[in-house]
Amino acid sequence: MDSLKFYRNPEARKVTGKFMIILIIGIIAIGLASFIIAKNISKTLINQNAVILSNILEGKKDTDIIKNFYEKGSSEEISKAKEFLSSYGYDENITLDSDEIVQGILKNMLLIFIPILVVFLVILYFCFVKELKRIYIKINEIVESTGAMSNGEFREIDGDYKEGEMALLISSLNYMGDRVNNSIELLRYDKEKLKDFLSDISHQLKTPLASLVMFNDLLRENENMPYEDRVKFLDKSEEQLGRMEWLIMNLLKVGRIEANAIRFEKEKQPLKETIELAISSLLQESKKKDQELIVEGEVNAEVIHDKEWLAEALSNIIKNAIEHTDIGGKVKIQVNKGPLITKIYIKDNGRGISEELQKKIFKRFYKGENSSNPKSIGIGLSLSKSIIEEMDGEIKLISEEGKGSTFIVSFFN
Template sequence: MLRNREIQYFLTALCAIALVMTFAAAFVSLAAALITAATAILLIFCFFWFTRWRYRELEKLSGYLRRISGGDYTLDVRDNREGELSILKNEIYKVTLKLSEQGSQLQRDKLRLTDAISDISHQLKTPLTSMMVMVDLLDDSGLPAEKRKEFTNNIRVQLERLDWLISSLLKLSKIDAGTARFKREPVKAETLVRKALESVLIPMDIKEQKLTVQGDPEAAFTGDLHWTAEALINILKNCVEHTPEGGTIAVTYGENALYTEIVVADSGTGIPKEDLPHIFKRFYRGKNASEGSIGIGLAMAHSIVTSQYGTIEVKSSPGQGTEFRIKFYKGIV
């Protein structure tokens, strides 16, 4: 403590003042000089004691901070008394809580990253293994032309699947990292639906599915046409995939004072009740998932919609079809 130059200067000033006042009091009387000297000594002692106490408190706080830096967030230094040290303790405690929460969040993010890498590795391994086997079979010079054509086509299908998977993962990573730039411009619901349907009309025609589209031509919302179309395409693909031949897919849209709503409903197999809470999770495959399903389309749709301050809900029962409701609110809620 005495190595502190500020305290050295302050004690020097106190001693100088005490000597000057004692000498001045001596001209009055010896008793006045003694009282002045005693008072000065007591004041200096009080200052020394109080400063020593503050140093001990600061030393405790320093030890507390060292333990925090070591990862111990369990200590509580809150102090309800008045004073600058109490304020400092409370502020340190607030920072400790924030650091604890950030540490927990980082740990959760690390676990999610580990799970995501594991899921991605699994998704990539399956088509890669399949292609390696077929490439080995293509090396056989005696392989019939029909089989060679079949294997070549299967490799092409697997490559298209890998291309879609990698593209989807890149889009999701952009959204997660906050680098995806969502435009905030007026989008007509009719234009959005027409753009999204372009990607599923051929698969619907192959399965002879019936399509109905109804809505208010003036319905609109503020968002990004390209990204929102990507979300709606994934929802439509899910409906086409789980609706049998000759089934029906209905798209309706409208607008009210609170939000613009787009509804996609199908007459498909439906989603089991136990799968409903998980269908927007990445790489989740429900009981009715098709063999080639990866479980990333609906997760992407959910991320795109919620990133634009919208909501997406699903209602379904086995054998009763599925209904997706997308809402874009007039204001952020």
Template sequence: MESDYERKHYRFIYLIGSILAVLAMIVWLFVRDGELSVTEWGCVIILGVVLFVFYRISYGRVNKLYGEMEKLSGMMNEVMEQCGDMVEEEYYEGAVGILYTNFYKMVAVLRESRDREMKEKIFLRDIISDISHQLKTPLASLNVFVDLLLEDKVEDKEKQHQILTEASNQLSRMEWMVLSMLKLARIEAGSIQFECKEIPLSHIFLQAENGVTHLLETKHQKLIVEGDENIELLCDGDWLTEALINLLKNASDYSGENTNIRLRVEHTNVYTRIYVEDEGVGIPENELVNIFKRFYRVHNEVNPNSVGIGLSLAKSIVEGMGGRISVKSEEKKGTSFSLTFCK
């Protein structure tokens, strides 16, 4: 190894220097006096002993330093080979201690960067897999519709209109799913910075209601707001509106016609809580734990066009702003989602 060569080189240079120093002293004394007395020979011997002792001490320290440098070099190689988890922290004093401290800091940064990169790769892989899986069914349906129209297998105008309407619905479903997935991916990847400020809930509720007005009118459903909606909440208004739209859409999808959906506000000195309540089919108790999972759909599915991403997106938004979302449900009686924001 290169360090072995450097150690031997240091030892050789030191020994040569020591011998030359002793010889120089002997020559100087001999030239001065013509011969060396017993005392002078004693001085020469003492000088030689002192130089040898100094050599042993200094070489021991140099040898230890090279050993520590070799160990540090080996640890660096482990890190370069992505084996940073194998590095065990040790403590040293002096300049070497500073070097080791900086090295451990570097290892921590590299490990964190590597772990973050691995999580991003896994997340991206899952996202792509989920999207491709969810697009298969609507794309297959669209292919069937297009083939029917291209091959003139459907001559009835009303039937053709029916097929085109269904194709349009499938396209809208895919568009909504992809946009929602992109929003969810941005939030979970940490690329969204929520801009929180004090906003009246009345403003947020109005925007959310406008986002589902057409859906509610189609099913003759009524949105009822209860509680003091003039309360100001520290949040990102646009993103909270997005979360409420998803919850209201879910409530509408799983409720029958001529039913009521409630937006209810509960305010205390400790927290502000928003409820989204419906009179729908409810969720089986054993499935409540799964409803916030991406693409999860309950087994009593009554909405065949459901994608199963709205609740997951709402949860990510609420938690991204420091809130908490929970759900209570009873089959055939309805479901209640609560969004809690502590002060």
């Protein structure tokens, strides 16, 4: 940071002004102190000289005179000597202008103490300014980094402050910056996800809508269409309408779950009623394919869940198992309660799923290559996964081609 930019800060100008005031006050204080000290030295010299001169005039011995060079005389001696010398105009009222010795002492004191004060304050000032500059450089870095937050480009601030308020500030800003970056990244991800979601919805609705338009045109343009053909087209229209209704309803459920708009009524309750509710609408479909639908195990095991929503999730998984199991096959729902985890196994002896496709099975709108249900749009398993995870559960798939599939739904007890 250059000096011009540094002194644009009001704090820097204020600190400089305060140092200048302290310097001026210090020089004045040193001058006054030096003057007072010089006056005291002048007074001491006058008293000492008075005693020495008085001894000389009185004709005292040389040893007594020399002794008074380094010993102070008594008050009586000083007073008597001062009375004697005052008649010659040499007393305490003599000015500094007339006293060259004291003038020299005063000058030397000023020449020594004032430069020492100036050098000390200048060194102190530059040390303070250097530290202040370092703080301003760090603040400038903080400003640049926080300015990049709005674009999700916050860069971690490297601080060499191990403790104190600046260290806390940098630590807090780094934490906040990471949170902002993550939030913006999530928003970008959600935006892309929404874009794909809308694209998928458009694609899924396009086919049944096109079929409905075609059937409607055929019925309207062919007034003399045989009754049997008319019924056939109406049945197909009803099928497509049912497909659209199922799609829209499930999309609304997925959207509500992802938007956290659903409040699950979770409570500890047995799985028996939940499983019965899940298979109630699938019994007829299972009978049509002459399949055996088995429920076994510790069905009275209690786990914390929302009965209606878990039944919805299990129903989609069981429906998928029925669809991918051949006529005369077997679908088994088994409950195992462990000391920590209760697991629901949904097994079938169908065609199984390849390892490559297992990674896609829970993706929204993924439809298996061998799906035999024309109404299937690949949203059921995705919805089941969202519901189970919202209830703090877990779902995974074990499958092998030609040997069937097993979905495992797990809950902590």
